[in-house]
Amino acid sequence: MSTKSSPRTPARPRSPSPNRRERVPDHRAAGAPAAPAFRPIHTRRAFEEICERIREQLALGVLKPGDKLPPERDLAQQLGVSRNVLREALRSLEMAGVLRLLKGVKGGAFIQEGDTSRMNGVMRDMLSLGTISVRELSEARVHVLDLVVRLACANARKADLDALEANIRRTEDATREGRLLDRVECSREFYKLLAASTGNKVIAMIMDSVTEIHMRFVYAKVSSSGVAMARLAEKRRQFLAALGERNVASATRLMRTHLESVQRMLEQDPGAMSLHVALAEVQPGMRR
Amino acid sequence: MSTKSSPRTPARPRSPSPNRRERVPDHRAAGAPAAPAFRPIHTRRAFEEICERIREQLALGVLKPGDKLPPERDLAQQLGVSRNVLREALRSLEMAGVLRLLKGVKGGAFIQEGDTSRMNGVMRDMLSLGTISVRELSEARVHVLDLVVRLACANARKADLDALEANIRRTEDATREGRLLDRVECSREFYKLLAASTGNKVIAMIMDSVTEIHMRFVYAKVSSSGVAMARLAEKRRQFLAALGERNVASATRLMRTHLESVQRMLEQDPGAMSLHVALAEVQPGMRR
DNA sequence: TTCCATTGAATGGGTGATCCATTTAATAAT
DNA sequence: ATTATTAAATGGATCACCCATTCAATGGAA
Structure with missing residues (x-):
């Protein structure tokens, strides 16, 4: 095949010129302190x-x-x-x-x-590779959620609130029937709906990406220990009421205290919090 | 090869059973309003x-x-x-x-x-595919930047402030010598440094991802029209001073007004704002 | 005519053999 | 000791197949 290779090569100029990228000599002007120079070319x-x-x-x-x-x-x-x-x-x-x-x-x-869920994968990879930590992710989530709550208060439409309402009802059903893992699934969806109610897909995407891993931890925790957040649906209703009234201060406060109690729940048995528990396999219903 | 295919197949169970993923019957409980059901399997x-x-x-x-x-x-x-x-x-x-x-x-x-720059690529793809809009991205950027400024005020260390200081000096040099595009490059770096000074790589990653596209627009604008932000370095110095004093209110206000003026600059000739101008090719020094 | 089974082409999924290009270490020549 | 040569390892790429799935066309039976 190397002998009759003529008819196939033309479209892609192969070997010499375009094969090595031009060395751009780090043209940051004088006075630059850093400049590690020479990032590798491939x-x-x-x-x-x-x-x-x-x-x-x-x-x-x-x-x-x-x-x-x-x-x-x-x-x-x-x-x-x-x-x-x-x-x-x-x-x-x-x-x-x-x-x-x-x-x-x-x-x-x-x-x-x-x-829009592609960003989740990036986040997972960063976590697997040790580039970011669970602590950074949790912290970021708190801040992003704060922003989301504010935007949701400002922008949520009736359909958004209705969807949240329906979600809370499902949470109540699951609670009543003791379907704890379904309730976690409801939580995942709750945050997704909340993110969507900001009306900004970029914000929603960001929110989802910092939430997905967190929900895996919750899932793993609930799945292994059987414990579950008390009065969850009740708290959700309070929050939704605040959201409906566009009461940013109240909604923010409710969400923050809820996050804190969830965090306490997760941290009371740090053994179950290992990374690979959360990352290793996909839970049912968790779309990647 | 099909005849002696015995030694290769064992490791990967091929055809029948694992070939179609289990149909999970959208197990959201009763009361669900939505449920488009049947997401495709491949x-x-x-x-x-x-x-x-x-x-x-x-x-x-x-x-x-x-x-x-x-x-x-x-x-x-x-x-x-x-x-x-x-x-x-x-x-x-x-x-x-x-x-x-x-x-x-x-x-x-x-x-x-x-x-950490992988998230940028996702954002670019979402924009190319029309899943998110420039408007959403800009809006998200304003909010994220707001958060970043607050966190930077709280967490920036001396090294971070020094790096920003050095960046501003380079901006001044570029301004003095009329190197407008270098100055855009300085801006790009300024926001990167600011993001890093939050001390949270997740936040920084998010910030970078919503900033990269924006800077491409700025680059395209400056490159084509030759206009440039007035008093840029001066404004940066004011901001850095507020940051150094941990003055959240002042830093936030300065950043917001700056963003608004940049936005005005970009919008005064919407023709140059077409998506593909910003997305199509990689500008020098812009690492993907 | 209508309906269902059959067939066959288009297309992605996958294989194995083979060669090229680059990089590095070992070796030989100077 | 230094430098050139050689050889091996490894990714980069190609070719020529074959298989599995899907779907439209075809044709026969009801």
Whole structure:
């Protein structure tokens, strides 16, 4: 195959020039104290370039959610790469939530609607890699939640409040019937609904990302020890009332004291708080 | 190869049972108003399982940053998959910032230190896909910045303030010498330093993710129109002084008015504010 | 006609063999 | 001791297949 390799190489200029990225000499002006200089370069690889081009088409609006890319065999030929390499790129984009690959005739690579839960995965990775700590995450959650409560007070619409109301009813049902883990699931959803009621998907996304791990800890705790927050639905109702009255001070206070009591519950047996308990497996109903 | 396929299949149970994920019947209890039910399943594929297993090892602490995975050929055999499929998984993990692949003897797949800028990519994708809007992002940025200022007032250490001071000096230099784009770069760094001075990497990560796109707009604006924020360094000094005095009210007020004036600058020519201008290409010095 | 089973093409999922390019260490030549 | 050469390890990439799934077209039975 190396002998007849002529018809395939042209589209992607391979070896010499574009293979090493231009050394940009850290052009921060004089007076800079830091400048560790020389961040490493890594040679440009085909699949990176493919990912970049597809993202470029997205940013340009040429590709939109719902659109379909050409079949792998065709696209590979268009790009002048082997099908395997193209698939590496497509897989990466699928993992990133940009694409969805479907089999069969009428299948193909479809641009996805953006999945706001992607940020959760980043947060999980950062935690797994030790880049961030549970303490930082909890602290951030307190602050973000504070912001969310304020925004929800300002922006929540009737439909949002109704959804929260329905959620609380489900919490009551689960409490009455002793379905503790379902109640945790309700909590997860409660915070998601609260985040959505800010009316800002960016804020909601951030909120969800700092909440997901926390709910895993709660799940693990409840699951292992059987303990559960007392008077949960009652507290939720109080909070919802404050929200409905647009009473920021009250809502904020209620949420804060609730967070503190949850934190106390989690911390009373630090053994169960190990990271891998929360990260290792996906609980039922927890969508990744 | 299909004839002697016996030695490779065992590690990964393939076709029938684990191929379709269990239908979880949307077990939200009675009273639920919503429930779109039936979110689609997609068949489990080898590369997903591989990614999951490696992430599992990470979460369990078996793998840590700096560790090296076995060579592709070995690992593929251990997992009972072909090398190509393994590479799809490794590529995905590399794109996610979890791995780094290096060539040559002594090369291999190394677990990376967590890269806090990964969240930026998610934000970019969400914007490209139209899931979030520039308006939402700007609004979120205002709120997050507000939080960051408060936390920075509370937690910034001398080293943080010194770094900000040095950054302002560079801004002054760039202003004096008319290097407008360098000054934008200084701004980008200013917000990064400010975020870091909260002492919370999660908050910093969030802040960076909502700032990166914004700075691209600023860059595009300055680059195309040549206009630039008046009295920038001066305003920065005032802000830094307030920060040094732990004067939350003053620092917050200064930051807010500054944000408003930047916003006015950006909006006075909405033509240059198109999304793809900011998203399409990476500006020099802007690390992705 | 209507309905259902069959078939076959399109497409992603996956494999194995093979070669290239880069990097490093060991070795040989100077 | 220094420098050039060589060889091995490893990721990067290609090719040529084959399998599994899906769905539309086809055709026969009711």
